Amino acid sequence: MTHLKPVNRKAVRIEEATKPENDVVALQRTGPSLVPHFPIGCSLVFSPGWEADRTGGTAGLCQPVERDLFDCHIGCYWPAQVPDQLNHAPDWTAKCAAAQKDWRKIDLIFP
């Protein structure tokens, strides 16, 4: 921080606890926010409408299934299933410049 300098021990702890580095999800957000990140539709929280729609299918979900790529795969420790971007599909997200706008452009991969 450049405008604020921690002086007492609590301030030092707050600075350390709120260090933004490596927080990919935080970097994707617009504007500052300090609300703890909870993946939407995470299996750790009760979130009906995420795994299945009211018919038991996946067509009418509250969130597109692509949501987990940016939430579970990038921001969370939870292993979402994604293509091998190192070897097999390096250009998989090439058309997706801004996730909020372009998530539909991420296509299915067939081996």
Place this chain on the structure above:
Amino acid sequence: MMWGAREHHRFEAAGQAFVYLVPSAAIFAVDEAADSVLRRLAERPQTHDELTAALGGDLGPTLTELVRVQAIAEVERPAPPTPRIIPLAPFPLTTMVLNVTNQCNLSCTYCYEYGEDKIVDTENGKQPKFMSEETARESVDFMLREAGDNKTAHVTFFGGETLLNFPVLKKTIEYARRRGAEAGKAVDFSLTTNATLLKPEVIEFLAEQNVGVTISIDGPREVQDKFRVFNNGAGSYEIVAPKIKELLRRHRTRPIGARVTLTSANLDVKRIYRHLTEEIGFWEVGFAPVTTAPGRTHAIGEDGYDRMLDQFRDLAQEFLEFSVANRHHGFSNVKETLEELHKGVSKAFPCGAGLGLLGVATDGDVALCHRFAGSDAHKVGTVATGIDRDAQRQFLERHHIANKTDCSVCWARPLCSGGCYHEAHTRYGDTSHANLHYCEWIRGWTEVCLKVYGELSVRNPAFLAQFDREEMGEKVS
């Protein structure tokens, strides 16, 4: 999006602006940009554009940092309510205050134990006047059981006049050392006394046994003799002064402090401090305003608190200059507050009473603290049967800072947390009442200490590093 300031207290020290954030109790030095933003937002909520129009420049990074430490936030996002977290039981006992007697050879008119505001009848009540050796031993066992994983347990002997029961005190120390060693714990001892019974053999024992000593004394002769009198009304200065000097000469293993009670008739803080340090030789002096019901002649009124604050401020300034020069200064009130500011404590409860600190009455009843020892209404167990967990839990739930609506808008609550339960009980008849009669004083004093802290952080940060040391037992007064 509208930005608004969250609770904070701005102060200046060493030509610089600082903020004390509430409730986190974090202290940040703020540069001009952050300071200007915070000051504008403290007046009224504003948008980023409004701020930029008024202050110019790129305020984005400044806002981000202020948001990050929760000094400001979007106005539609109100500060979360105070989490009402009750510490998990069993909470380890750090300090046990043992009231080895409820009798005293002085008759100080303001005394909370014997004066007009006493809680327990020590003359005709059910408690024995002196704690028996057996109860003291049981208490030690109780303490070691309740100390949990703590490596050190602190015993503070208290009274009445503690030394009236010197034989039991002696035996208790011996027993506690032995039992502590068996339990793999160090036991630390201290006591509070009026110094009238400090005979040479007592002094020898305290020095040899490394017992911490706090002397209750009010100051020079005419001050001391006003309230601290014997039964016949005779002053005690003549008797105690030479004994204290002898104690200070012989007992060099631990710093010996004086504990002064301030009353409406006794508010010359600086003069008392000079006398006790320079003429008597105390290492440190702590001051506490007398605990009374309102309206008592010795109760400190509003202007009295103002006078007290002025003198505390002067003495704190002196403390600061000494500390910058790495010299010892014995004004312990400021030191204790600086330690809490340095750690950034934000209290859910004003003190450790009923939690890490418990008082034991002469019959072995366990109370919130020594000031309530013997009171059935404030009993949380006995040394024989242990802590009454239900009573303890009920007490903690009822006294949590989240319940103190009066405190919810005060920036000094991380340190004060409503103030002394006993003071509240005496003043309002309710331990859970916030001590509203001294709010202005607390805020004034916290401000003084914040300024000293800010100055030290700039002029001698090494001084503050001493507060990073291990936790000590809680002070008792």
